[in-house]
Amino acid sequence: xxxxxxxxxxxxxxxxxxxxxxxxxxxxxxxxxxxxxLPGLTATMGVALLIPFxxxxxxxxxxxxxxxxxxxGIYGGSISAILIGIPGTPxxxxxxxxxxxxxxKGLAGKAIGMATIASFFGGTIGxxxxxxxxxxxxxxxxxxxxxxxxxxxxxGLGIIITVSGKSILKGLISGIFGLMITMIGFDPLxxxxxxxxxxxxxxxxxxxxPALIGLFGYSQVFQGIEKILTLPSIKSEVKNIxxxxxxxxxxxKTMVKSAGIGTFxxxxxxxxxxxxxxxxxxxxxxxxxxxxxFGTGILEGxxxxxxxxxxxxxxxxxxxxxxxxxxxAVTAVLMGALTIHNFQPGPMLxxxxxxxxxxxxxxxxxxxxxxxxxxxxxxxxxxxIINIDRRVLTPIIFLLCxxxxxxxxxxxxxxxxxxxxxxxxxxxxxxGFPGSPILLALILGPMVEQxxxxxxxxxxxxxxxxxxxxxxxxxxxxxxxxxxTSYYRIKKAMERxxxxxxxxxxxxxx
Amino acid sequence: xxxxEDIGIGVGLLILSIWLFWYVGRYKPKEIYIYGPxxxxxILAVMMCILxxxxxxxxxxxxxxxxxxxxxxxxxxxxxxxxxxxxxYLFLTTILGFATATFAFxxxxxxxxxxxxxxxxxxxxxxxxxxxxxxxxxxxIIPLPEGWLF
Numbered sequence: 009x010x011x012x013x014x015x016x017x018x019x020x021x022x023x024x025x026x027x028x029x030x031x032x033x034x035x036x037x038x039x040x041x042x043x044x045x046l047p048g049l050t051a052t053m054g055v056a057l058l059i060p061f062x063x064x065x066x067x068x069x070x071x072x073x074x075x076x077x078x079x080x081g082i083y084g085g086s087i088s089a090i091l092i093g094i095p096g097t098p099x100x101x102x103x104x105x106x107x108x109x110x111x112x113k114g115l116a117g118k119a120i121g122m123a124t125i126a127s128f129f130g131g132t133i134g135x136x137x138x139x140x141x142x143x144x145x146x147x148x149x150x151x152x153x154x155x156x157x158x159x160x161x162x163x164g165l166g167i168i169i170t171v172s173g174k175s176i177l178k179g180l181i182s183g184i185f186g187l188m189i190t191m192i193g194f195d196p197l198x199x200x201x202x203x204x205x206x207x208x209x210x211x212x213x214x215x216x217x218p219a220l221i222g223l224f225g226y227s228q229v230f231q232g233i234e235k236i237l238t239l240p241s242i243k244s245e246v247k248n249i250x251x252x253x254x255x256x257x258x259x260x261k262t263m264v265k266s267a268g269i270g271t272f273x274x275x276x277x278x279x280x281x282x283x284x285x286x287x288x289x290x291x292x293x294x295x296x297x298x299x300x301x302f303g304t305g306i307l308e309g310x311x312x313x314x315x316x317x318x319x320x321x322x323x324x325x326x327x328x329x330x331x332x333x334x335x336x337a338v339t340a341v342l343m344g345a346l347t348i349h350n351f352q353p354g355p356m357l358x359x360x361x362x363x364x365x366x367x368x369x370x371x372x373x374x375x376x377x378x379x380x381x382x383x384x385x386x387x388x389x390x391x392x393i394i395n396i397d398r399r400v401l402t403p404i405i406f407l408l409c410x411x412x413x414x415x416x417x418x419x420x421x422x423x424x425x426x427x428x429x430x431x432x433x434x435x436x437x438x439x440g441f442p443g444s445p446i447l448l449a450l451i452l453g454p455m456v457e458q459x460x461x462x463x464x465x466x467x468x469x470x471x472x473x474x475x476x477x478x479x480x481x482x483x484x485x486x487x488x489x490x491x492x493t494s495y496y497r498i499k500k501a502m503e504r505x506x507x508x509x510x511x512x513x514x515x516x517x518x
Numbered sequence: 519x520x521x522x523e524d525i526g527i528g529v530g531l532l533i534l535s536i537w538l539f540w541y542v543g544r545y546k547p548k549e550i551y552i553y554g555p556x557x558x559x560x561i562l563a564v565m566m567c568i569l570x571x572x573x574x575x576x577x578x579x580x581x582x583x584x585x586x587x588x589x590x591x592x593x594x595x596x597x598x599x600x601x602x603x604x605x606x607y608l609f610l611t612t613i614l615g616f617a618t619a620t621f622a623f624x625x626x627x628x629x630x631x632x633x634x635x636x637x638x639x640x641x642x643x644x645x646x647x648x649x650x651x652x653x654x655x656x657x658x659i660i661p662l663p664e665g666w667l668f
Binding site for chain 1: 531559589597600607620623661662
């Protein structure tokens, strides 16, 4: 499929210079940021709920609004991740690691500014790659079979080590615990119920969003309630919203790398913005000269995941548009939107309806600029939320956790599960077990198990299938490389920290 | 102190992994599913067993990391009571309806957390419950629990 540049330029002109199209993108982006910023409300849910509103609209305008919501929703999750330590969407879970620490230090404005710029950069790169490389990138993803998906998941789980904080052993335990949680419910291959103990509610397994809210929402709320009478109030700084040019320059290389990683991962069907965010963060930490600084509140720790997750929005559109296979949950819903308007996603869409395809390309790029404007312009307003009295804010966040865990399936059972996971995560925080590996395991667990078993069935039990297939072998080798180098880097960094601490102690005594 | 806790957690995880390995044995694989429902859980059980032993040995060798903060007993009690208030709230939503129960929940919780301004508590609770209810009812069109009131 060749790029038709005349249609592309016409689409850019139509989308960017017609006020009504701009208006719908603006509505979509603003709604997306609000939905994304509220824990428990995801971009997927937002897009699904907005689709009926597009029935009576021109298909292009309707899609532009949905694309705006998609981009805004993925970015919006970073706002609550930074301000209150709860990712608004799964894609922002990695942003919590450094973003919320910056928020606690009173640098929420700068963190959100960096997240906005990084999201804009990643989203634009992802949209541009989507525009010019769709057919070529989709060709590689077509070759993925079960061994490649397993190897990709193995690589992703290797990232667990890089987000494990100070104890790799405890990080691995958290990861395995997370994988165990994914065993609950129907077995994906045979359909047999597992570990349900006769409960109908557990047949569907532990739903991801309630687990996410439990890990990052309730645990924070419980810690907040525990310490509410002793913690000093923090006034977040809303000055220095836009990071200095030299600060942006210092993370530029990371952003470029994360944009590439995010777009590629987004283009692989079945993965998504959340995987892209963690892989980008893990790679940034692994390749950093100071990996020990990640997790202490640094701009690079915000830039990497936010660039990755927004780049993945463009990447996820590639298989959806060119193959008719969704890149992630949101694009699966977007496929429904296209179908409702009588357009069938896939290679025929390029051939028969280029008037739909090229405005999508233009709309995704426009959405990034609108997101930049709304994000930077509305940032002071968002940053003020953290100045609200904790005795008022904590109950409101508690409420949002309850509502967020309820609305996925309208189930009080999910609220209960979320509360239980929250209590477990609360204790885990105190005993040095990080929550992020559990989250990563929840995302990748089903992919690991299904594709491992499928691959072994295909190969009649021969594990060499993962090595003899080149793409699979490449992911496994890279995964092992990541594990080994990350282990030594983290160990070195911890030894350096201990040395500095003992020197400081000695100087104190002297 | 940390050493004892790591040993305790390690023993707990060891028991969990042994139990899991045994329990999933009931999901016997059928002929065409050699790698049946028990396959992956057993791999995980073995891995967890190894890691749990590693944690115990690490603790016995004195390599446990220092704990940072400690749990404040009064704060922990406050947390448990808050969870109790939440459970009461969930029960109330089905009786009174979402918005009314939410107002009561927020007001009670803010009062419990010693927010002194009565007006802030009343208006804050009311505004939040109305805004959240309205967003879900009119913007997102997601049904919330209904009861005698709204």
